[in-house]
Amino acid sequence: MALSPMDSPRSVPGPAKTLAAKTKALAVQNAASSPLSSGASTPTEGTMDLAEQMNDQTRKQFVTGARLGEGTYAIVYAGHYRHDPTRLVAIKKIKVNADYKDGVAMDAIREIKYLQELSHPNIIKLHAVFSTKDQNLSLVLEHLPLGDLEQLWKNKDVRYGGADIKAWACMLARAVWFCHKNFVLHRDIKGNNLLIAADGNVKLADFGLARSFADPFRPMTYNVITRFYRPPELLYGARYYGGAVDVWSMGVVFAELALREFFLPSETDIQQLSVICDVFGTPTEETWPGVSKLEFYTPPSNPSSRPQPLQFWRARFGILGDDGIELLRAMLTMDPKRRLTAQQVLEHRYWTNAPRPTEKEDLPKNGGGAKVMGEDLKRRGGEIESGRADKVARKLFG
Amino acid sequence: MSRPAQRVGATPTKRLAEDGGESPLSSGLRKLDLSSRSTNLSSASDICPVCKSSRYLNQNMKFLINPECYHKMCESCVDRIFSRGPAPCPIAGCKRTLRKVRFRDQTFEDLALEREVDIRRRIGKVFNKTQDDFETLKDYNNYLEIVEDCTWNLINKVDVEETEKRLQQFAAAQSQEEAEISGTSGTSTPRNYSTPDPSSRGLLKKSLGARHALDKSQSGASTPGANGDSDTLFTFKGLKKRIAPPPEKPYDPFGGWSTTPEYYVLQDFYDVGDWLNKSRDDPAHLAGGQDIRDFYTRALCDAFSGFGVFVEDEVAGRTPEDPVIATENAAVAAVSRDVNMDDVF
Numbered sequence: 001m002a003l004s005p006m007d008s009p010r011s012v013p014g015p016a017k018t019l020a021a022k023t024k025a026l027a028v029q030n031a032a033s034s035p036l037s038s039g040a041s042t043p044t045e046g047t048m049d050l051a052e053q054m055n056d057q058t059r060k061q062f063v064t065g066a067r068l069g070e071g072t073y074a075i076v077y078a079g080h081y082r083h084d085p086t087r088l089v090a091i092k093k094i095k096v097n098a099d100y101k102d103g104v105a106m107d108a109i110r111e112i113k114y115l116q117e118l119s120h121p122n123i124i125k126l127h128a129v130f131s132t133k134d135q136n137l138s139l140v141l142e143h144l145p146l147g148d149l150e151q152l153w154k155n156k157d158v159r160y161g162g163a164d165i166k167a168w169a170c171m172l173a174r175a176v177w178f179c180h181k182n183f184v185l186h187r188d189i190k191g192n193n194l195l196i197a198a199d200g201n202v203k204l205a206d207f208g209l210a211r212s213f214a215d216p217f218r219p220m221t222y223n224v225i226t227r228f229y230r231p232p233e234l235l236y237g238a239r240y241y242g243g244a245v246d247v248w249s250m251g252v253v254f255a256e257l258a259l260r261e262f263f264l265p266s267e268t269d270i271q272q273l274s275v276i277c278d279v280f281g282t283p284t285e286e287t288w289p290g291v292s293k294l295e296f297y298t299p300p301s302n303p304s305s306r307p308q309p310l311q312f313w314r315a316r317f318g319i320l321g322d323d324g325i326e327l328l329r330a331m332l333t334m335d336p337k338r339r340l341t342a343q344q345v346l347e348h349r350y351w352t353n354a355p356r357p358t359e360k361e362d363l364p365k366n367g368g369g370a371k372v373m374g375e376d377l378k379r380r381g382g383e384i385e386s387g388r389a390d391k392v393a394r395k396l397f398g
Numbered sequence: 399m400s401r402p403a404q405r406v407g408a409t410p411t412k413r414l415a416e417d418g419g420e421s422p423l424s425s426g427l428r429k430l431d432l433s434s435r436s437t438n439l440s441s442a443s444d445i446c447p448v449c450k451s452s453r454y455l456n457q458n459m460k461f462l463i464n465p466e467c468y469h470k471m472c473e474s475c476v477d478r479i480f481s482r483g484p485a486p487c488p489i490a491g492c493k494r495t496l497r498k499v500r501f502r503d504q505t506f507e508d509l510a511l512e513r514e515v516d517i518r519r520r521i522g523k524v525f526n527k528t529q530d531d532f533e534t535l536k537d538y539n540n541y542l543e544i545v546e547d548c549t550w551n552l553i554n555k556v557d558v559e560e561t562e563k564r565l566q567q568f569a570a571a572q573s574q575e576e577a578e579i580s581g582t583s584g585t586s587t588p589r590n591y592s593t594p595d596p597s598s599r600g601l602l603k604k605s606l607g608a609r610h611a612l613d614k615s616q617s618g619a620s621t622p623g624a625n626g627d628s629d630t631l632f633t634f635k636g637l638k639k640r641i642a643p644p645p646e647k648p649y650d651p652f653g654g655w656s657t658t659p660e661y662y663v664l665q666d667f668y669d670v671g672d673w674l675n676k677s678r679d680d681p682a683h684l685a686g687g688q689d690i691r692d693f694y695t696r697a698l699c700d701a702f703s704g705f706g707v708f709v710e711d712e713v714a715g716r717t718p719e720d721p722v723i724a725t726e727n728a729a730v731a732a733v734s735r736d737v738n739m740d741d742v743f
Contacts, residue, residue, distance in 0.1 A: 121653065174653050181657060183696050213692050216677035238686030245687070290685030336687020343657070351651035 059130040068374025076374040088143035092377050093136050107208035108137050114184050114210045122175035124205040147366045150191030153260045160364045162319050167357035168202050169254045175204035176250050177342035180243040183213040187224040189249035200360035227272050233336050235273045237295030244336035251331030258317045280334050281307030288335040323350040446472035448488050462501040465516050467494045468509045476501050517552045524569045537636030579642045661702045
């Protein structure tokens with residue numbers, strides 16, 4: 001899909017790039033199914049078939065360095081290209097998962113499937129994929145050493161202003177817009193998954209929960225997206241949703257950048273819904289047509305809360321200005337039909353109004369370092385920092 | 399001044415103590431250090447040439463100099479003589495008028511050196527071209543030669559008047575050029591060097607020479623060229639013309655990526671059967687936010703993707719620097735044996 005003629009950068013129409021992507025994709029596919037695909041082999045040296053040879057060749061391109069971090073799901077190593085040690089990469093080695101004995105973990109499949117197709121400056125780049133002898137998959141990802149957006153707003157030593165927030169939010173919006181233009185739902189947008197490259201670019205990472213847009217009458221799971229960033233329709237158990245879920249998450253990240261604290265924190269899914277209703281008002285059939293038909297909808301027993309007035313937003317998000325507040329509220333609309341699409345978000349006048357977004361090179365930086373990148377990449381989708389990941393049920397099918 | 403020298407001479411024990419913890423030895427040494435520094439600055443033989451007061455009489459005596467004539471005198475003399483406004487230098491034979499504000503500490507013991515450094519600093523502010531401003535290294539070296547000649551003249555008092563005049567004219571020409579550039583770029587800089595109108599107060603503060611140079615440049619008879627022409631009495635060969643930076647482009651939220659489909663126009667509604675139409679009205683789809691237009695977009699995109707992609711052109715346009723990730727075998731196979739590459743997606 002990334003190869004389609006419509007979504008190419010205006011400046012570079014590079015046909016050569018496309019072929020490289022195709023050959024890469026072939027390598028990726030072969031790497032993923034190396035033990036199975038022996039049929040397409042041509043007689044070659046030794047006992048290795050073509051797929052194994054290609055896998056070998058890909059693997060030999062990279063030198064694995066120090067271990068940066070280890071999680072339940074993956075181990076992250078520093079690395080670089082063999083022919084050019086200045087080109088750094090991060091190698092994410094996915095552990096053999098007990099849940100998927102006969103194949104590759106779904107997270108890895110999703111990540112490879114979507115990252116190999118999305119090529120955008122604000123989306124983490126997947127250089128290659130190879131497997132090692134013990135059937136472990138290794139993803140060669142872009143080296144993003146400067147931490148993530150959540151660490152940035154948590155670090156009180158870093159000071160930033162409205163123009164910086166605008167620059168970061170715009171890069172996030174571009175990434176989400178590009179995903180949606182290519183019919184990919186990310187479904188796990190949060191500050192933790194927005195890594196910062198050495199040049200200041202924000203890059204969307206962790207496509208472990210991503211999927212492509214579903215066809216009508218093809219249900220999807222509602223148990224995705226880290227809770228703080230989960231939109232109300234998913235909390236109500238909607239099974240037919242679209243890009244609006246990512247826009248909600250994007251809005252929450254945007255709000256967190258301005259607040260420098262979690263905007264909608266909660267302990268449980270029910271509490272999350274009540275926190276949302278406290279701010280945006282309890283949804284009714286008037287404000288959100290069809291909400292009562294959703295699976296987990298319960299009519300409000302206690303007197304329903306009213307949406308917070310503009311004063312509430314002005315007091316908290318003054319740094320964004322009136323346009324920013326308007327955009328934020330439009331991104332955080334309860335009714336997904338009335339919520340802005342990613343395209344509309346980018347068309348908003350907030351981006352072009354003063355102040356002009358900071359150039360990416362001049363953005364405030366957090367000295368994250370390689371260690372932090374390791375921490376970020378090893379995480380599994382949908383996990384919350386506190387380490388109570390077991391509470392997040394992960395229904396990946398359905 | 400005396401600090402680095404002492405550091406070099408310091409014993410290893412002292413350095414250790416300085417880096418790390420406090421010890422009786424180190425504190426003792428530090429006291430020594432302080433005392434030696436103060437003696438260094440104030441030798442007992444210090445006598446003010448004006449009031450003949452010496453360090454013996456006044457422990458806290460401090461000497462000041464004025465870059466006008468570099469004659470040294472003590473602080474109390476400066477207060478006494480210059481508090482009521484400018485006055486001539488009290489040193490015999492020096493008739494220069496000095497002002498109190500310009501008196502300062504001296505940095506170097508050698509006053510000749512002090513003067514040379516001041517002159518070089520002043521010249522460096524005016525002649526601030528870098529190698530990038532010149533076409534060739536030779537031109538830059540020639541420029542440096544001229545600058546050094548100018549400096550030499552001022553230091554050794556050769557043709558001082560003439561040199562000063564040239565210097566001031568060059569400075570005026572530079573600032574005018576600066577103003578022109580900031581004027582054309584359309585941005586209003588906070589420090590605007592635009593030529594002031596003659597009645598403005600800023601001009602009154604300028605020295606006579608600068609005023610003269612400004613008048614000359616303002617007369618408009620000959621506007622100085624970018625290469626510092628005859629008007630400034632300097633000719634620098636190979637000096638590049640300074641170009642105003644291009645105005646900042648409006649911010650593009652999309653970052654230069656386009657989305658308009660080339661081969662089709664998307665409609666709002668396609669009547670393709672009950673199955674699809676039903677989802678338009680299905681409450682579950684409506685409340686969940688699934689958009690039928692996404693489906694239309696996707697179907698059409700899928701139908702038209704691959705249009706305008708020609709394998710032959712891509713192979714021909716391939717460069718050797720291309721990061722080949724798959725094997726060469728695969729690339730060859732993709733071309734020669736008509737393998738449908740799109741199927742891998």
